[in-house]
Amino acid sequence: MKLLAYAVALTALMVHPLSGQRPISVTGVRSLVFGAVLPGVPAVVPRTSAANAGQFDLTGPHDTQAALTFTLPVVMTGPAGATLPLLFGGSDAGYSQSQSVASQIGFDPKQPFVITFNQNGRGSVFLGGTAQPIPTQRAGNYTATITLTMVSLP
């Protein structure tokens, strides 16, 4: 019984260094909003758009690194299964240690990207993109899901 207590104590000691630091988390904060789109007219949302760019808030242990990977849709889906092409350029994603849309480091959302958390253990990722409706695009509301996965690095 005493040895079991030792084992539990040892385990607690090993885990303890992480206590008090932020756990890693990804929270979808704001949708990527293209708003009203005209058939045949591409609609661009820059990642610096405070109103329309998508936003994820991140937390993690301070001064540690994590790898970000997007799961990006190629279309949005609308009425009766109609699809609206969605494009992401090589600098359509941005990371901000200060969580400010005005202060970002751009990166390619189609490639994994490594971030370093600051002393606060927080950060934000912003995402822009381009919707490309064809001239005969069916009218209606279109949506798609964008997922950001974060893996902490040793």
Place this chain on the structure above:
Amino acid sequence: MYNVSKACLAGFALLLIGVGSARGQGVNGSITATATVQTPITVTGTQNMSFGNVFPGVAKAILYSDASNAGKFSVAGQASTPVTYSFTLPANLTSAGNNLPIGSWLGYENATNSTSGGSGITPSATPTTSTLSGSGALFFFLGATVTPPANQPAGSYTGTVTLTVSY
């Protein structure tokens, strides 16, 4: 001894779980992308331009205000939205390889199906801007002149006029 081993194993397992959760763990979050697509544009040729009988050596004009013979297009799209339009116009009507020159194009655009209250236009291939009405409509009326030479072969001559409209 058996109890000691079990305790050690349990502790080691807990240790592994603790370390595993601290290294290489993945989390994810999602957002949505949204867009609202407005009404697509449709262009309909609603009346052919008809010159009727034409005599060699005698030019004949059709005015855009000619309710029966002027060419007419109707456009539908997103209400109160700017558009760009252009025409593809033939230089000749044709019949069995013979040409009948056509030119002096004149037109009229209006938010209503009428040749009053709108604006006169000169149809051409140059993109021109306009705006769909509050109900998303726009109408174009076309007139032109054919100039058959004195030796114009008899026959039924036709040509195609195309109106292209985009946002």
